[in-house]
Amino acid sequence: MKRVLIATDKPFAAVATKKIGKVFKKAGYNVELLENYTSKAELLVAVKNAEALIVRSDIVDAEVLEAAPELKIVVRAGAGYDNIDLQTATKRGVVVMNTPGQNANAVAELAIGLAIYGIREMFSGKQGGELRGRTLGLHGFGFVARNVFRIARALGMKVIVYTRYSREAAAAIGLKVVHSLEELYAKSDVISIHVPAKGEHIRSVSCDVLKHVKDDCIIINTARKEVISEPDLIKAMSAKPGIKYLSDVAPDNIKAFEENLKGRYYFTPKKAGAQTAEANINAGVAAAEQIVDFFEHGDVGCKVN
Ligand code: 3PG
16 A cells, blocks of 8 residues: 655645545555644654655755655645755655646736736725736746736736747747847836746846836746845835835845835735645645556656656
Protein backbone atom coordinates (compact mmCIF):
# COMPACT_ATOMS: atom_id res chain seq x y z
CA MET A 1 0.00 0.00 0.00
CA LYS A 2 1.56 3.32 -1.11
CA ARG A 3 1.89 5.97 1.59
CA VAL A 4 0.95 9.55 0.67
CA LEU A 5 1.42 12.60 2.86
CA ILE A 6 -0.59 15.77 2.20
CA ALA A 7 1.32 18.54 3.98
CA THR A 8 -0.37 21.92 3.76
CA ASP A 9 0.26 24.68 6.25
CA LYS A 10 -2.59 26.42 4.38
CA PRO A 11 -5.07 23.52 4.14
CA PHE A 12 -7.19 22.64 1.13
CA ALA A 13 -10.94 23.27 1.47
CA ALA A 14 -12.61 20.29 3.20
CA VAL A 15 -14.50 19.42 0.03
CA ALA A 16 -11.19 19.19 -1.87
CA THR A 17 -9.56 17.00 0.78
CA LYS A 18 -12.55 14.66 0.54
CA LYS A 19 -12.25 14.40 -3.24
CA ILE A 20 -8.47 13.87 -3.04
CA GLY A 21 -9.12 11.11 -0.48
CA LYS A 22 -11.49 9.37 -2.89
CA VAL A 23 -8.83 9.21 -5.61
CA PHE A 24 -6.36 7.56 -3.24
CA LYS A 25 -8.99 5.25 -1.73
CA LYS A 26 -9.85 3.95 -5.19
CA ALA A 27 -6.15 3.29 -5.82
CA GLY A 28 -5.81 1.56 -2.44
CA TYR A 29 -3.29 4.10 -1.12
CA ASN A 30 -2.88 5.22 2.47
CA VAL A 31 -3.18 8.98 3.07
CA GLU A 32 -1.95 11.06 5.99
CA LEU A 33 -2.84 14.70 6.48
CA LEU A 34 -0.58 17.31 8.06
CA GLU A 35 -2.52 20.57 8.04
CA ASN A 36 -1.97 23.96 9.69
CA TYR A 37 1.44 22.87 10.97
CA THR A 38 3.45 25.59 12.58
CA SER A 39 6.98 24.20 12.64
CA LYS A 40 9.26 22.51 10.15
CA ALA A 41 9.95 19.84 12.80
CA GLU A 42 6.37 18.56 12.38
CA LEU A 43 6.90 18.17 8.64
CA LEU A 44 10.24 16.42 9.15
CA VAL A 45 8.55 13.81 11.34
CA ALA A 46 5.45 13.39 9.14
CA VAL A 47 7.43 12.89 5.92
CA LYS A 48 9.54 10.03 7.34
CA ASN A 49 7.65 7.13 5.71
CA ALA A 50 5.98 8.95 2.84
CA GLU A 51 6.45 7.66 -0.71
CA ALA A 52 4.50 10.57 -2.20
CA LEU A 53 4.02 14.10 -0.98
CA ILE A 54 1.46 16.74 -1.94
CA VAL A 55 2.20 20.34 -0.93
CA ARG A 56 1.11 23.89 -1.74
CA SER A 57 3.60 26.67 -0.98
CA ASP A 58 5.12 24.55 1.79
CA ILE A 59 8.92 24.59 1.76
CA VAL A 60 10.40 21.30 0.58
CA ASP A 61 14.11 21.94 0.98
CA ALA A 62 17.08 19.57 1.27
CA GLU A 63 16.38 18.91 4.95
CA VAL A 64 12.80 17.82 4.23
CA LEU A 65 13.89 15.65 1.29
CA GLU A 66 16.62 14.04 3.38
CA ALA A 67 14.11 13.27 6.13
CA ALA A 68 12.05 11.26 3.61
CA PRO A 69 14.15 8.29 2.48
CA GLU A 70 11.17 6.52 0.88
CA LEU A 71 10.02 9.53 -1.14
CA LYS A 72 9.58 9.00 -4.90
CA ILE A 73 7.42 11.94 -5.92
CA VAL A 74 6.46 15.44 -4.74
CA VAL A 75 3.53 17.18 -6.38
CA ARG A 76 3.11 20.89 -5.84
CA ALA A 77 -0.69 21.34 -6.09
CA GLY A 78 -0.42 24.61 -7.94
CA ALA A 79 1.75 26.40 -10.47
CA GLY A 80 4.91 27.84 -8.89
CA TYR A 81 7.41 25.30 -7.60
CA ASP A 82 10.01 27.78 -6.32
CA ASN A 83 9.32 26.32 -2.84
CA ILE A 84 10.90 22.99 -3.79
CA ASP A 85 14.63 22.25 -3.95
CA LEU A 86 14.67 20.70 -7.43
CA GLN A 87 18.40 20.07 -7.42
CA THR A 88 18.33 17.97 -4.25
CA ALA A 89 15.15 16.20 -5.38
CA THR A 90 16.82 15.24 -8.67
CA LYS A 91 19.97 14.10 -6.87
CA ARG A 92 17.85 11.86 -4.66
CA GLY A 93 15.85 10.49 -7.61
CA VAL A 94 12.64 12.20 -6.49
CA VAL A 95 10.28 13.30 -9.26
CA VAL A 96 8.79 16.78 -8.81
CA MET A 97 5.59 17.85 -10.57
CA ASN A 98 3.22 20.79 -10.50
CA THR A 99 -0.39 20.92 -11.68
CA PRO A 100 -0.27 23.54 -14.43
CA GLY A 101 -3.37 25.64 -15.02
CA GLN A 102 -5.48 24.05 -12.29
CA ASN A 103 -5.76 27.10 -10.05
CA ALA A 104 -5.30 29.69 -12.83
CA ASN A 105 -8.85 31.02 -12.89
CA ALA A 106 -8.82 31.68 -9.13
CA VAL A 107 -5.59 33.67 -9.40
CA ALA A 108 -6.89 35.54 -12.44
CA GLU A 109 -10.09 36.54 -10.62
CA LEU A 110 -7.97 37.86 -7.75
CA ALA A 111 -5.83 39.88 -10.20
CA ILE A 112 -8.94 41.49 -11.69
CA GLY A 113 -10.35 42.04 -8.18
CA LEU A 114 -7.17 43.86 -7.18
CA ALA A 115 -7.33 45.96 -10.36
CA ILE A 116 -10.88 47.04 -9.53
CA TYR A 117 -9.91 47.72 -5.91
CA GLY A 118 -6.98 49.83 -7.07
CA ILE A 119 -8.78 51.86 -9.71
CA ARG A 120 -11.63 52.52 -7.23
CA GLU A 121 -9.15 54.07 -4.80
CA MET A 122 -9.33 51.08 -2.41
CA PHE A 123 -13.07 51.76 -1.88
CA SER A 124 -12.05 54.70 0.27
CA GLY A 125 -14.84 56.92 -1.00
CA LYS A 126 -12.38 58.95 -3.09
CA GLN A 127 -13.35 59.33 -6.74
CA GLY A 128 -11.82 56.54 -8.80
CA GLY A 129 -11.91 55.32 -12.39
CA GLU A 130 -13.21 52.41 -14.45
CA LEU A 131 -11.41 49.58 -16.17
CA ARG A 132 -13.49 49.73 -19.35
CA GLY A 133 -11.50 51.33 -22.15
CA ARG A 134 -8.19 51.17 -20.25
CA THR A 135 -5.18 49.26 -21.47
CA LEU A 136 -4.18 46.16 -19.54
CA GLY A 137 -0.61 44.97 -20.00
CA LEU A 138 0.03 41.31 -19.33
CA HIS A 139 3.61 40.63 -18.28
CA GLY A 140 3.83 36.97 -19.30
CA PHE A 141 1.26 34.79 -21.00
CA GLY A 142 0.83 31.54 -19.08
CA PHE A 143 -2.37 29.98 -17.77
CA VAL A 144 -3.18 32.78 -15.30
CA ALA A 145 -2.57 35.56 -17.83
CA ARG A 146 -4.84 33.81 -20.34
CA ASN A 147 -7.66 33.80 -17.80
CA VAL A 148 -7.02 37.45 -16.94
CA PHE A 149 -7.21 38.23 -20.66
CA ARG A 150 -10.60 36.46 -20.97
CA ILE A 151 -12.08 38.42 -18.06
CA ALA A 152 -10.49 41.76 -19.01
CA ARG A 153 -11.84 41.52 -22.53
CA ALA A 154 -15.36 41.01 -21.15
CA LEU A 155 -14.85 44.15 -19.04
CA GLY A 156 -14.10 46.14 -22.20
CA MET A 157 -10.37 46.58 -21.59
CA LYS A 158 -7.79 46.75 -24.36
CA VAL A 159 -5.22 44.05 -23.70
CA ILE A 160 -1.57 43.91 -24.75
CA VAL A 161 1.06 41.39 -23.74
CA TYR A 162 4.80 40.93 -23.52
CA THR A 163 5.94 37.35 -23.73
CA ARG A 164 9.03 35.67 -25.06
CA TYR A 165 7.78 32.12 -25.10
CA SER A 166 4.09 32.34 -26.07
CA ARG A 167 4.12 34.97 -28.81
CA GLU A 168 2.37 32.76 -31.34
CA ALA A 169 -0.33 31.63 -28.88
CA ALA A 170 -1.05 35.26 -28.00
CA ALA A 171 -1.07 36.50 -31.59
CA ALA A 172 -3.29 33.58 -32.64
CA ILE A 173 -6.12 34.88 -30.45
CA GLY A 174 -5.73 38.42 -31.68
CA LEU A 175 -3.77 39.74 -28.72
CA LYS A 176 -1.29 42.50 -29.46
CA VAL A 177 2.21 41.34 -28.55
CA VAL A 178 4.53 44.27 -27.83
CA HIS A 179 8.24 44.15 -28.59
CA SER A 180 9.71 44.81 -25.18
CA LEU A 181 8.92 44.92 -21.49
CA GLU A 182 9.65 48.65 -21.60
CA GLU A 183 6.97 49.11 -24.27
CA LEU A 184 4.46 47.07 -22.23
CA TYR A 185 5.04 49.13 -19.10
CA ALA A 186 4.94 52.41 -21.07
CA LYS A 187 1.62 51.69 -22.78
CA SER A 188 -0.39 50.11 -19.94
CA ASP A 189 -2.83 51.72 -17.52
CA VAL A 190 -2.94 48.50 -15.52
CA ILE A 191 -0.10 45.97 -15.50
CA SER A 192 -0.64 42.41 -14.31
CA ILE A 193 2.45 40.30 -13.68
CA HIS A 194 2.35 36.60 -14.55
CA VAL A 195 5.90 35.26 -14.73
CA PRO A 196 7.48 32.66 -12.43
CA ALA A 197 10.18 33.46 -9.87
CA LYS A 198 13.04 31.99 -11.86
CA GLY A 199 15.78 32.82 -14.32
CA GLU A 200 15.50 36.10 -16.19
CA HIS A 201 12.19 36.93 -14.46
CA ILE A 202 13.80 37.51 -11.07
CA ARG A 203 13.71 41.29 -10.43
CA SER A 204 12.75 41.79 -14.09
CA VAL A 205 10.48 44.63 -12.93
CA SER A 206 13.37 47.00 -12.24
CA CYS A 207 13.92 50.71 -12.80
CA ASP A 208 14.74 49.93 -16.45
CA VAL A 209 11.05 49.20 -17.05
CA LEU A 210 9.47 51.12 -14.16
CA LYS A 211 10.89 54.42 -15.40
CA HIS A 212 8.55 54.10 -18.39
CA VAL A 213 5.22 53.64 -16.56
CA LYS A 214 2.38 56.13 -16.83
CA ASP A 215 1.93 58.57 -13.94
CA ASP A 216 -1.20 56.80 -12.65
CA CYS A 217 -0.33 53.22 -13.52
CA ILE A 218 -1.71 50.38 -11.39
CA ILE A 219 0.65 47.42 -10.95
CA ILE A 220 -0.86 44.09 -9.92
CA ASN A 221 1.39 41.28 -8.74
CA THR A 222 -0.22 37.88 -8.18
CA ALA A 223 3.02 36.12 -9.18
CA ARG A 224 5.89 36.31 -6.67
CA LYS A 225 7.54 39.19 -4.84
CA GLU A 226 10.91 38.10 -6.24
CA VAL A 227 10.01 39.22 -9.78
CA ILE A 228 10.02 42.84 -8.61
CA SER A 229 12.98 44.89 -7.47
CA GLU A 230 11.46 46.41 -4.35
CA PRO A 231 13.90 49.31 -4.02
CA ASP A 232 13.26 50.24 -7.67
CA LEU A 233 9.48 49.99 -7.19
CA ILE A 234 9.62 52.23 -4.11
CA LYS A 235 11.77 54.70 -6.02
CA ALA A 236 9.32 54.74 -8.95
CA MET A 237 6.33 55.16 -6.63
CA SER A 238 8.06 58.01 -4.82
CA ALA A 239 8.83 59.77 -8.11
CA LYS A 240 5.28 59.36 -9.47
CA PRO A 241 2.66 59.73 -6.72
CA GLY A 242 -0.13 58.32 -8.92
CA ILE A 243 1.33 54.81 -9.16
CA LYS A 244 -0.37 52.10 -7.10
CA TYR A 245 0.90 48.60 -6.27
CA LEU A 246 -1.42 45.77 -5.25
CA SER A 247 0.04 42.40 -4.54
CA ASP A 248 -0.85 38.91 -3.37
CA VAL A 249 1.70 38.64 -0.54
CA ALA A 250 3.49 41.52 1.10
CA PRO A 251 6.92 42.72 -0.03
CA ASP A 252 9.95 42.34 2.24
CA ASN A 253 10.20 46.03 3.03
CA ILE A 254 6.60 46.62 4.08
CA LYS A 255 7.71 49.45 6.37
CA ALA A 256 8.76 51.62 3.43
CA PHE A 257 5.24 51.30 2.02
CA GLU A 258 3.56 51.99 5.37
CA GLU A 259 5.71 55.03 6.06
CA ASN A 260 5.88 56.71 2.66
CA LEU A 261 3.25 55.31 0.30
CA LYS A 262 0.01 55.40 2.31
CA GLY A 263 -3.21 54.72 0.40
CA ARG A 264 -1.31 53.51 -2.67
CA TYR A 265 -0.78 49.84 -1.95
CA TYR A 266 -2.62 46.74 -0.84
CA PHE A 267 -1.15 43.38 0.17
CA THR A 268 -3.18 40.28 0.94
CA PRO A 269 -2.49 39.19 4.53
CA LYS A 270 -1.83 35.61 3.39
CA LYS A 271 -1.32 34.38 -0.19
CA ALA A 272 -4.91 34.32 -1.44
CA GLY A 273 -4.72 33.72 -5.21
CA ALA A 274 -5.58 30.04 -5.07
CA GLN A 275 -7.70 30.22 -1.93
CA THR A 276 -10.96 29.01 -3.47
CA ALA A 277 -12.68 25.68 -3.05
CA GLU A 278 -12.69 25.28 -6.84
CA ALA A 279 -8.94 25.85 -7.17
CA ASN A 280 -8.26 23.47 -4.26
CA ILE A 281 -10.41 20.78 -5.86
CA ASN A 282 -8.86 21.22 -9.30
CA ALA A 283 -5.23 21.34 -8.15
CA GLY A 284 -5.61 18.81 -5.33
CA VAL A 285 -7.42 16.16 -7.37
CA ALA A 286 -5.00 16.67 -10.28
CA ALA A 287 -2.09 16.16 -7.87
CA ALA A 288 -3.65 12.95 -6.53
CA GLU A 289 -4.33 11.60 -10.01
CA GLN A 290 -0.79 12.45 -11.13
CA ILE A 291 0.60 10.47 -8.18
CA VAL A 292 -1.54 7.44 -8.98
CA ASP A 293 -0.66 7.66 -12.69
CA PHE A 294 3.02 7.93 -11.76
CA PHE A 295 3.03 4.82 -9.56
CA GLU A 296 0.65 2.72 -11.70
CA HIS A 297 1.73 3.74 -15.22
CA GLY A 298 5.07 5.53 -14.87
CA ASP A 299 3.47 8.74 -16.15
CA VAL A 300 5.76 11.76 -15.66
CA GLY A 301 3.85 14.22 -17.85
CA CYS A 302 3.99 17.16 -15.44
CA LYS A 303 7.57 16.58 -14.24
CA VAL A 304 9.52 19.80 -13.69
CA ASN A 305 12.94 18.42 -12.67
C1 3PG B 1 0.64 28.83 -7.19
O1 3PG B 1 1.84 28.96 -7.44
O2 3PG B 1 -0.01 27.87 -7.59
C2 3PG B 1 -0.07 29.90 -6.42
O3 3PG B 1 0.82 30.89 -5.99
C3 3PG B 1 -0.91 29.37 -5.26
O4 3PG B 1 -0.16 29.02 -4.14
P1 3PG B 1 -0.85 28.34 -2.86
O5 3PG B 1 -1.25 26.95 -3.23
O6 3PG B 1 0.17 28.40 -1.78
O7 3PG B 1 -2.07 29.16 -2.50
